[in-house]
Amino acid sequence: MELSLKNISVTLSQKQILDSISLTVEDGAFISLLGASGCGKSTLLKTIAGIITPASGSVFLNGSCADHVPSHKRGTVIVFQDLRLFPHMTVMENIAFPMKMQGVVKVKYLETAGKLLEKVQLQGFEQRRIREMSGGQLQRVALARALAANPNVLLLDEPFSSLDENLRQDMRQLVLKLQKDFKITTILVTHDRQEALSMSDKIALMMNGKILQYDTPENIYNFPASRDVADFFQHAAYLDGAVENHVYKCEIGQFQVDKPDGHYQAMFRPGSVYVDKMGSEKNFQICEMQYRGEDYKVRLVSEKTGLMLTAFIASSSELQTGDMVSIGIIKDKVLLFPYSSF
């Protein structure tokens, strides 16, 4: 089902929480609401579900205004961070519950619940009590219960945040598989950039109750609409410079670009420079080296200007904190923004 939000504003306790939010989620798409804690992600999810009534604006489901449709009739289901499973019921009873509420006959809801248990890889756990399940298993039960309601729109409010990294990765894959199998329009709330980038068809980046950019993961990362968007994904260093005859020059070097002449700010994200062992101009000092398993993260400070940049090196051999080094620019990783837009 297609979901459309038009100019949604929400005020809670006389404080504006959401400010004129508009976006469209295509039928069967998976999008993420990404943003720092407190920016309004959960409030937006609850507004879509009809739990919160907006001060202005409208929610449209398949083109029909849902403003007067109560929460339980919208066909939206939220999986909350704390899952909200029924502790006194078995796994099977939890999953069957939404279907019982919808008046589905017993033989049918038992069959569907059984299939869903299989889908979330929990066969054999039918009669287990909720308190006897691990965190990862509970997530699967919550997901199966949400799917049992046969939702038009699935709303996931940071459902993986309590899991360790391996389990989280498994759950992401499972959710994506089920989302594609069932073709359910899905909105994931997360503050995890990597999660949003790797799972979503589109990301809505939120800040202070507004959507700063709504775009594909590739576009939002490579063509951020503003410095706030760029900085949310990775803290970067910005250098002033100019393009002349297709060459960009700034204080740390120059490189060819396909841009018109003019002033630009170059965004150097971590990894857009490298330590050049052959370079002769050793004007950066290694001020920090951090081992990350697959490589080392190296913080470099310019002797002349104090500019800080980050590079990655495969091995620490021959290098240590305090060494003076040359750097080179990986030009494909540097983004240039016209002066006026930043």
Ligand SMILES: Nc1ncnc2c1ncn2[C@@H]1O[C@H](COP(=O)(O)OP(=O)(O)OP(=O)(O)O)[C@@H](O)[C@H]1O
């Ligand atoms: N019922 C309420 N009354 C007043 N303010 C509220 C209410 N619910 C939420 N807020 C405030 O609205 C803002 C947005 O909250 P919300 O839970 O939507 O943010 P979030 O982006 O989902 O945060 P998190 O990632 O921490 O869950 C916060 O400042 C919060 O304190």
